[in-house]
Amino acid sequence: MIQDECLERFLRYVKIDTQSDDMSTSTPSAAKELNLAKELVKELKELGLPAEIDEFGRVYSRLDGDPSLDVVGLNSHMDTALECSGKDVKPQIHENYDGGDIHLNEEYTLSPASFPALKNHIGDTLVTTSGDTLLGGDDKAGIAVIMSVVAYYVKHPEIRHHPIAILFTPDEEIGRGPEHFDAKKFGAAYAYTIDGDYPDRIDVENFNGSHADVLIEGVGIHPGEAKGKMVNAIRVGEEFDSLLDVNEKPEYTDGYDGFNHLLSFQGDATKAELHYIIRNHSLAKLEKQKEEFRNAQAFLEKKYPTAKISVTLGDDYRNMKEVLDKDPRAVEHARKVFHELGIQPISEPVRGGTDGATFSFLGCPTPNLGTGSYNHHGRFEYLSLRDFHQMIAIVTAIVKA
Ligand SMILES: [Zn+2]
Structure with a gap:
């Protein structure tokens, strides 16, 4: 088994069932979402950061940085989609992927015939499901990216970086993620949701x-x-x-x-x-x-x-573009960092909503970035270890001074 602290973090989170519940009126919609919230607070505290779960099940935390720089916010959601179970997730690791079929179980095969993008990952390490559940890379890959970046800067106090505001939200999948979002408490000048797929994307407009x-x-x-x-x-x-x-x-x-x-x-x-x-x-x-x-x-x-x-x-x-056009700091900053890393950023219109859209209208401009995980909301979901690491490198560079 490969030694990889960031991957271990991801595997730890996906094993916690956090499926939200669209029939519930409570907040968070499913009490089990708090199991991951508690785990994250514990890990943040172990890293020496202040962290708390508010009355609505949201995790707020903060890593101090150079006070002369803007506070950059990072957000991911803790819940998983309703289309497929997130209970007893048994992630399978496939090292040095050869571009062929991956047999998830007796019944289901993850195949490039149905998902041609798999061919992008030859030689890569892929994390898949066992065919019975979703994986939960949406959005636990995002959470693992943020936690890995924070852990890196805790370990390297000599590297100058922006103060980081951290927020993990429940109930994104049922459209209630931005409920009770407190922009003042979050305290970020601008932020990024880490909730997409491809690492070269910066999502700046949605429906x-x-x-x-x-x-x-x-x-x-x-x-x-x-x-x-x-x-x-x-x-x-x-x-x-x-x-x-x-x-x-x-x-x-x-x-x-x-x-x-x-x-x-x-x-x-x-x-x-x-x-x-x-x-x-x-x-x-x-x-x-x-x-x-x-x-x-x-x-x-x-x-x-x-x-x-x-x-x-x-x-x-509403479409966040309206806000991001007026306050382009988050998008311009991300584009500059992508270019410095030699990545040509792609922005395609998102054909859905994002929590960041609502955060944007509530006063915190928030475009969306990728996670390195794909085929969300079903049993064919997978994480590319290479793309996941690239996302960690991108977000590390975004908060760097
Ligand atoms: Zn998501």
Whole structure:
């Protein structure tokens, strides 16, 4: 077994089950997320740093640096995704990967035929799942990067560096990561979420996110006497959906294209509910998409005056680009460091939200960086040891004076 303190840290964290719970209203959503929070506080204290878990299950810590420099914040999330279990994770280490199939267990194979990016990792050491769970590199690889950087500077007090503000959050996967974020307590001039994949990425823009809840009350009547009277809520629901732009669907879009995603459609002849999420990088285009929902409602209200149609639109998060354009320190600093390290940084629009987007709007500009782990949210997840180490080197350089 290879000797690698940073890898050992990662392996320690993924073995702690921290799956969040979208049915829970408590904070954190699952009490077991606190098991990792407690482990991190213990390790931070062993390194001599102040560390605490606040009443919402967030770990705050801090490593002093040169007080004349900006405080740089580092954040990762402790919970894992809901799509796949994170219980009893048994990470498998594959040294000197040969570019072929990796048999995770009897049933599942991690293959470059399905995941061609595996070919980037020939000769590398990969950490995979045992096929039964996810790995949890999202985002425990991020946590291990941050802890490794902090441990490095504790060991090397002679190296001048920025003061570092550390924050580990629960419940990112259920969209509640930035809840109760206290920018003042965090105390960073700007920050980075370490929650992506490829090490050469700096994510600076994400979707604007809204949602629509459509409720339809039809007119129920004995089907034998229904002529001219019945309004079937299911059919009105289908018609509602057909009135939205046919191209604005997740399965037909990529890059900067936005979409309306029908998450659920439930009902019967008398009552139906449709729930959508609405996404676009452009706020103006997002507003246009919301307008489509209002237009569909108005049209169907006219067509079916005896039915009741309600559309509730709400906003969930916004594109951080708006903030990062106004305060570009975090992005410019990261780009400069990448160039110094000989890495050409790539920024692609994130087709989702990031906790950093909300942190940005709450006063702390926070672009997102990679982790060196891939195929998140499922059993085919893996960590590239080389990319993980590169991320540690990048973040070490970012906080260096
Ligand atoms: Zn994540």
